[in-house]
Amino acid sequence: MTHTRRIIVIGAGICGLSAAIWLRRAGHDVTLIDKDGPGAGASYGNAGLLAEWGIVPISGPGIAWTGLKYMVSRDAPLSLQYSQMARLAPWLVQFLRNSGDARTREISAALSHLLNDSVDQHRALTRGTRAERWIASSDFGWAYADRAAYQADAYTWELRRIAGYVPEVIEGPAVQEIEPMLGPSTSCLVRLKGHGHITNPGAYMADLAQVLTDEGGTLRRAEMRDVTMQDGRITQVLTDQGALPCDAAVLAAGIWSEPLARKLGVRVPLVAERGFHLEFKNPSQKPNMPLMMTKGKFAVNPMEQGLRCAGMVELGGTSPRITRGPLALLRRNVAKMFPDLTYDSVEEWMGYRPSTPDALPLIGQMGASGVFAAFGHQHIGLTGGPKTGRWVADMIGGRGNANLEAFDANRFE
Numbered sequence: 001m002t003h004t005r006r007i008i009v010i011g012a013g014i015c016g017l018s019a020a021i022w023l024r025r026a027g028h029d030v031t032l033i034d035k036d037g038p039g040a041g042a043s044y045g046n047a048g049l050l051a052e053w054g055i056v057p058i059s060g061p062g063i064a065w066t067g068l069k070y071m072v073s074r075d076a077p078l079s080l081q082y083s084q085m086a087r088l089a090p091w092l093v094q095f096l097r098n099s100g101d102a103r104t105r106e107i108s109a110a111l112s113h114l115l116n117d118s119v120d121q122h123r124a125l126t127r128g129t130r131a132e133r134w135i136a137s138s139d140f141g142w143a144y145a146d147r148a149a150y151q152a153d154a155y156t157w158e159l160r161r162i163a164g165y166v167p168e169v170i171e172g173p174a175v176q177e178i179e180p181m182l183g184p185s186t187s188c189l190v191r192l193k194g195h196g197h198i199t200n201p202g203a204y205m206a207d208l209a210q211v212l213t214d215e216g217g218t219l220r221r222a223e224m225r226d227v228t229m230q231d232g233r234i235t236q237v238l239t240d241q242g243a244l245p246c247d248a249a250v251l252a253a254g255i256w257s258e259p260l261a262r263k264l265g266v267r268v269p270l271v272a273e274r275g276f277h278l279e280f281k282n283p284s285q286k287p288n289m290p291l292m293m294t295k296g297k298f299a300v301n302p303m304e305q306g307l308r309c310a311g312m313v314e315l316g317g318t319s320p321r322i323t324r325g326p327l328a329l330l331r332r333n334v335a336k337m338f339p340d341l342t343y344d345s346v347e348e349w350m351g352y353r354p355s356t357p358d359a360l361p362l363i364g365q366m367g368a369s370g371v372f373a374a375f376g377h378q379h380i381g382l383t384g385g386p387k388t389g390r391w392v393a394d395m396i397g398g399r400g401n402a403n404l405e406a407f408d409a410n411r412f413e
Helices: 015-023 062-070 082-097 102-114 118-126 130-134 149-150 154-160 174-177 201-214 254-262 324-337 382-397
Strands: 006-010 029-034 078-080 137-142 166-172 189-197 218-222 224-230 235-240 243-245 248-252 269-279 291-293 298-303 306-316 345-355 362-365 372-376
Touching: 006 015, 015 029, 015 118, 015 201, 015 248, 015 382, 029 118, 029 201, 062 078, 062 082, 078 082, 078 154, 082 201, 082 269, 082 306, 102 154, 102 382, 118 130, 118 137, 118 189, 118 201, 118 382, 130 137, 130 201, 149 166, 149 189, 166 174, 189 382, 201 218, 218 306, 235 248, 248 254, 248 382, 254 372, 269 324, 298 324, 306 324, 324 345, 362 382
Parallel strands: 006 029, 006 248, 029 218, 078 306, 137 291, 248 372
Antiparallel strands: 137 189, 166 189, 224 235, 235 243, 269 306, 269 345, 291 298, 298 306, 362 372
16 A cells, blocks of 8 residues: 655646656645646647657767857757856766767667657556547658768667667658658658657646646645755755645756755756747648658647747757747748748747756656656657656655666766
């Protein structure tokens, strides 16, 4: 029989919502807090992909040279906020240390362990609830200019094949027969069958929050300010709405987890990978399946509320000011790839994806504090969130897990 414990979950994105729901289902007294409400950050603005294949870190062999080329190009999908360089420099040094072939393969294997059953994990989380309607089964495609461009990605595809993802390569007129939205500039389509996506991430998060309350959990709009510790373990979460007593806590606040972890005396090298999307309302075209446009490095997802094109990486800070350059580049790339696309209006969005220098999230107890990390997922938060939440719930309940050493929350100490 499960011993009921009072658990505070900090952060109502996909990781926090998943942890809270699984903890509640295990019989615990769960309160989920967030300063902005459920799904207000990256869990809202993501590309909506359940990217089981997203197992190749950007810190792979050759990234140093590629990064230098990006820095001198106005059309590069990766950029830096130079005003943040003093803070970014130590992180970048660690990032480059993780770029060798052997280390890249280790990271890829760890990511595969987290992501390989994402669609099933989302379905298990939502089965029989209002939230399951937002999960769609779909194939996924990579649009290449030609076979040579696909072959230039051989290293990435080797790692995916090791993980069990063997693609179908389609060429010539068959590309447009399968995906009419793709123009003549795409003559090679690489497809993986049997994947999935979320058709409205914002609505999905709202429904998951409702699932939690329907099942007896509590949702509060409150901001964590500090914690109370006794004999090295958490006993209270102090918020702007008052103190919340607890036996354990889950820290799943995305990029905001870093200053909160600091209050526990835990050092976390976390930087903001600022991501962007354009969502075209009432578009004249939608693809038959979600796509990755490899030329411009952006994802395309047909959603209930329009066509979402998401991508670009700007390493920097958490200023709410939107940098216009990445959005302008995304607009140019969309126009190049889909010249016939028309629409009524477009939503612009920028958010912060919490990124570690080894591309792996932090999952597990931070020291012996009773606080469990569930953050740092970079651009795979939606994909890995439900499994992360389940792992953390199991840890708090004292149940065994597979080897999670790669995600050790204390590995940067």
